[in-house]
Amino acid sequence: xxxxxxxxxxxxxxxxxxxxxxxxxxxxxxxxxxxxxxxxxxxxxxxxxxxxxxxxxxxxxxxxxxxxxxxxxxxxxxxxxxxxxxxxxxxxxxxxxxxxxxxxxxxxxxxxxxxxxxxxxxxxxxxxxxxxxxxxxxxxxxxxxxxxxxxxxxxxxxxxxxxxxxxxxxxxxxxxxxxxxxxxx
Numbered sequence: 001x002x003x004x005x006x007x008x009x010x011x012x013x014x015x016x017x018x019x020x021x022x023x024x025x026x027x028x029x030x031x032x033x034x035x036x037x038x039x040x041x042x043x044x045x046x047x048x049x050x051x052x053x054x055x056x057x058x059x060x061x062x063x064x065x066x067x068x069x070x071x072x073x074x075x076x077x078x079x080x081x082x083x084x085x086x087x088x089x090x091x092x093x094x095x096x097x098x099x100x101x102x103x104x105x106x107x108x109x110x111x112x113x114x115x116x117x118x119x120x121x122x123x124x125x126x127x128x129x130x131x132x133x134x135x136x137x138x139x140x141x142x143x144x145x146x147x148x149x150x151x152x153x154x155x156x157x158x159x160x161x162x163x164x165x166x167x168x169x170x171x172x173x174x175x176x177x178x179x180x181x182x183x184x185x
Contacts, residue, residue, distance in 0.1 A: 009066035010153025013089040021150030037143040057096035069097040070156035115155040
């Protein structure tokens with residue numbers, strides 16, 4: 001018996017560019033539904049950008065009706081102001097989902113990279129390449145924020161379907177793919 005289909009929305013929050021990726025999951029199989037990025041007007045005040053982030057997130061939720069949402073957590077950097085801005089953006093995105101009773105999970109950038117590539121220190125380009133391999137086709141996007149958001153959604157699927165999988169340690173891509181044959185294209 002096939003398990004129920006579910007839609008997962010992944011968000012890479014940002015105050016300048018917000019990426020989103022939507023996948024459909026049927027059992028252990030998955031496919032990409034959409035991805036994109038929204039660029040916010042830098043001329044607007046930070047408060048107005050938060051409003052735009054909320055409205056944009058709400059529109060995406062209304063369009064795709066996700067069952068679950070996954071968000072990339074702000075990374076810990078040296079610039080406290082940047083972290084504060086990203087945290088606010090993340091909170092607004094979460095509020096948009098929670099206002100529609102959509103469960104939300106957050107994942108660290110390291111967890112997302114490890115889940116997708118097997119290496120927590122992978123580059124954005126390595127994540128992008130592995131996403132193309134996992135989905136079996138070229139992923140067209142103007143900004144890596146969109147592919148990062150797609151990675152967040154796929155990470156959530158992997159974690160929900162097999163939480164132990166995220167802890168896989170591999171020394172290289174070939175070893176990772178041998179240990180995870182279901183991730184091959």
